[in-house]
Amino acid sequence: MTWLITGGAGYIGAHVARVMAGAGENVVVLDDISSGVPQRLPDDIPLVRGSSLDGELLRRVLAEHEVTGVVHLAARKQVGESVAEPLRYYRENVGGLTTLLEAVAEAGVRRFVFSSSAAVYGNPPEADLVTEVTPCAPVSPYGETKLAGEWLVRAAGRAHGISTVCLRYFNVAGAASPELADTGVFNVIPMVFDRLTRGEAPRIFGADHPTPDGTCVRDYIHVADLAEAHLAAARRLAEDGIDGDLTVNIGRGEGVSVRELVTLIGEVTGDARTPLVGPARAGDAPRAVADAGLAAKELGWTARRGVREMVESAWDGWLLHHPEAARG
Structure with missing residues (x-):
C-alpha cells in the first residue's frame, strides 16, 4: 500500500516520512x-x-x-497567530481537511491518520x-x-x-538528526536557545502556579517517538484494522516544569543564565501531562526517549542552523 503524508516536508512531517519509509512503507509527500x-x-x-x-x-x-x-499533518499551528x-x-486547517476528506472518500481510501493536538483540552x-x-x-x-478536525474525521469515517486514528500530540521537541531540527522560534526550547544566542536570559511566564516550583508543568515528547507513533497507527490500520475510530494521547506521561527545563537547557548549552520571571500568560494551564496508556494498549507504542535527549538533539540542530551560537 501507499501512504500520502500531507505536510511531510515540515519539522514533524519529515520525521514521519523518514520513519515510515525506513520501515518499508511506500510514501508520497504533499507539501505547499x-x-x-x-x-x-x-x-x-x-x-x-x-x-x-x-x-x-x-x-x-x-x-x-x-x-x-493518508497521514494528514498539513496545518497551521501557532497559537498566537491563530488568535x-x-x-x-x-x-486552512478545517477547510483543507474537508477538501482532503472529500477526495479521500471519492477515491475509496479507507485509512486515515489525523494529526491532532493536546490543545483540544485547553x-x-x-x-x-x-x-x-x-x-x-x-x-x-x-x-x-484541531477539535473540529477530529469531529470531521470521525464523522467522515462513519x-x-x-477507519481513522486521531493522535493528540503533547509538547514536541528534539530531532532525529541535526538537519531535521525545528527551525522556528515558537516553542519553548528554541525560544530559550534564541535568547541565549542573543546574550539574553531566558524568560519564564509565571512562577506562582499551583505546581511544585510555581512554573507550568508540561509533557514533552521527542519528535522521533512521535514519528514512530504515526508508523504504529498506520500499521494498526493496515494490518489489524480498527472498528471505527480511535483517538489517543501521544506523550511520555511525565511532567517537567518550565524551570526544570530551563535549568536542563543551561546544562546542555553551558549557558546557565538566571531566567527572567514575568507574569503568567492568559490561558496557560498550570499542568498538562498525558496519560498515554491507551496508545500503549491500542497501538503497542510507548515513548522511549527522555527530555535530556530532546534538548541535546535540539541544541545540535540549533548549532547547525545558527553557527553563531557556538561562538557565543
Whole structure:
C-alpha cells in the first residue's frame, strides 16, 4: 500500500516520512512548502508541491500514486497567530481537511491518520494526568480547529467507511538528526536557545502556579517517538484494522516544569543564565501531562526517549542552523 503524508516536508512531517519509509512503507509527500523544507526529504520519497485545499490536485495524487492511506499533518499551528488570524486558521486547517476528506472518500481510501493536538483540552481540570475522556475546551482558534478536525474525521469515517486514528500530540521537541531540527522560534526550547544566542536570559511566564516550583508543568515528547507513533497507527490500520475510530494521547506521561527545563537547557548549552520571571500568560494551564496508556494498549507504542535527549538533539540542530551560537 501507499501512504500520502500531507505536510511531510515540515519539522514533524519529515520525521514521519523518514520513519515510515525506513520501515518499508511506500510514501508520497504533499507539501505547499510554506514552512516545509524539501531538503529534509531523501531523494527516493516523491514530493508533490501543493495544498490540501486543492481538490483537483489531491484527486490526481491519490489516483496516480494509488494511495491507500493518508497521514494528514498539513496545518497551521501557532497559537498566537491563530488568535490574530482565526479566519485563516479555519480556512486552512478545517477547510483543507474537508477538501482532503472529500477526495479521500471519492477515491475509496479507507485509512486515515489525523494529526491532532493536546490543545483540544485547553486548560484541563487539575489532575495528575490528562486522559482521552478529559473534557475538551480549547482556548485558542488553533485548538478549536484541531477539535473540529477530529469531529470531521470521525464523522467522515462513519459516513464513508474510513477507519481513522486521531493522535493528540503533547509538547514536541528534539530531532532525529541535526538537519531535521525545528527551525522556528515558537516553542519553548528554541525560544530559550534564541535568547541565549542573543546574550539574553531566558524568560519564564509565571512562577506562582499551583505546581511544585510555581512554573507550568508540561509533557514533552521527542519528535522521533512521535514519528514512530504515526508508523504504529498506520500499521494498526493496515494490518489489524480498527472498528471505527480511535483517538489517543501521544506523550511520555511525565511532567517537567518550565524551570526544570530551563535549568536542563543551561546544562546542555553551558549557558546557565538566571531566567527572567514575568507574569503568567492568559490561558496557560498550570499542568498538562498525558496519560498515554491507551496508545500503549491500542497501538503497542510507548515513548522511549527522555527530555535530556530532546534538548541535546535540539541544541545540535540549533548549532547547525545558527553557527553563531557556538561562538557565543
